[in-house]
Amino acid sequence: MIEHLRHMAIFARVVDEGSFRAAAKAIGIAPSRVSETVSELETYLGVTLLYRTTRKIALTNEGRMFFARVTEMLRSAETGLNELNALSLEPVGALRLSMPAYMSSSSLATAIAEFSRRHPQVALSVSFSDARTDLLNDGFDVNIRAGWLDDSSMMSRKLSESERALVAGAGYAATRARPLHPSDLEDWDRIRYKHRPDMTTLIGPAGDTVKVLGQSRLEADSIDALYHFTVQNLGVTVLPEHLVARGEAAGTLIRLLPDWKLRPLGIYAVWPDTSRRESLTLLFVRFIADWEAKSAQHLRGG
CATH class of the missing domain: 3.40.190.10 (Periplasmic binding protein-like II)
Structure with missing residues (x-):
């Protein structure tokens, strides 16, 4: 029995991950070894636990009942480890x-x-x-x-909270008149972050809000890429404060409309x-x- 506890844990991981390959990657062993382990467990139990196809796996009726028991066992073991870990002077x-x-x-x-x-x-x-x-x-x-x-x-x-600021590359900003109001940025090229809305909302000194769209010249799904494209003088974008500070220190970024704020x-x-x-x-x-x-x-x- 004891030697099959590991087999049971691997079986549960296969079900959780949805495939032998994904389970092998999560555990850090070869997919062939994961498959062999489940087969050995099935031989020991004398039942088929998983239906296997080239694309996916599915639990048999016996596998579904067994998985519920294995999950209960693993949860109890994890709870025991957590309780001991909470009492330990050094977390593990x-x-x-x-x-x-x-x-x-x-x-x-x-x-x-x-x-x-x-x-x-x-x-x-x-x-x-x-x-x-x-x-x-x-x-x-x-x-x-x-x-x-x-x-x-x-x-x-x-x-x-993450503070943000509206910035442009120093070289790009030098070719444009200094903006005094968010509406002055409507004809500026924009470098857009894919995971944020198209509109940029700015809050003025008096608490009024203005939405700016700009001309989306380039889109990226990485903030680090936005930073790089901006210092390459391709337009204006919004960056987190720690990257703005880096660009300002290097002289490659200019903060625009410093009296206007973005919501953190x-x-x-x-x-x-x-x-x-x-x-x-x-x-x-x-x-x-x-x-x-x-x-x-x-x-x-x-």
């Missing part, structure tokens, strides 16, 4: 995170580095992508999201309410939130 485990690619050089990335430094027995895997990632289907324990929080079934905590984006940590790594997830989220709060206080001079 693994967390898979996803966050926007443009935050790879932000204070949040620094906070993650510090968390890793303080907890050397926690293995972190961080995926950077500006596209939306699916928390459950992609197998992440925690998502860090910017500007959107639309899944009420998840647990969440606001970590910080909320930065959130999101995780399942039935997280297998509950105590470790909460420890990580609390650490990041505290780090961001202290960083914001430091910037305010507090």
Whole structure:
């Protein structure tokens, strides 16, 4: 029995991932070995657990009943590990995170580095992508999201806010008259971020709001690409404050309409309410939130 516990865990991972190949990638072993493990388990039980085709797998009736029991067993084991981990002076485990690619050089990335430094027995895997990632289907324990929080079934905590600014390449701005009002930008070339609305809403000194469309000359799905295209003097765009500061320091970016502001984006940590790594997830989220709060206080001079 004991020697087949690992077989059962691999079987459950195959079902969760939807294929032998995906399960093998998640576990870190060869797909052929995953298939052999499930076959060995079926031989031991004397039943067929999975229907296999060239394109997908499906649970048999016996497999469906067995999977429910295996899932219950794994959940109990994970709960036991979480309880012990919560009592431990030194947390142990693994967390898979996803966050926007443009935050790879932000204070949040620094906070993650510090968390890793303080907890050397926690293995972190961080995926950077500006596209939306699916928390459950992609197998992440925690998502860090910017500007959107639309899944009420998840647990969440606001970590910080991301200030943004309207900028243009220094060379491009030099060829145009200095804008005094957002309407002056209507004929400026725009470098558009694919994951944001077409319109840019600016808030004036008196609190009035103006929407600017501009001429979309180029579109990209990466904030880092927007930064690069902007310093190449292709037009105007919106960038997060830490990239704006980098460009200003290098003399390659010019901040436009400094008296007008853009609404900051909320930065959130999101995780399942039935997280297998509950105590470790909460420890990580609390650490990041505290780090961001202290960083914001430091910037305010507090």
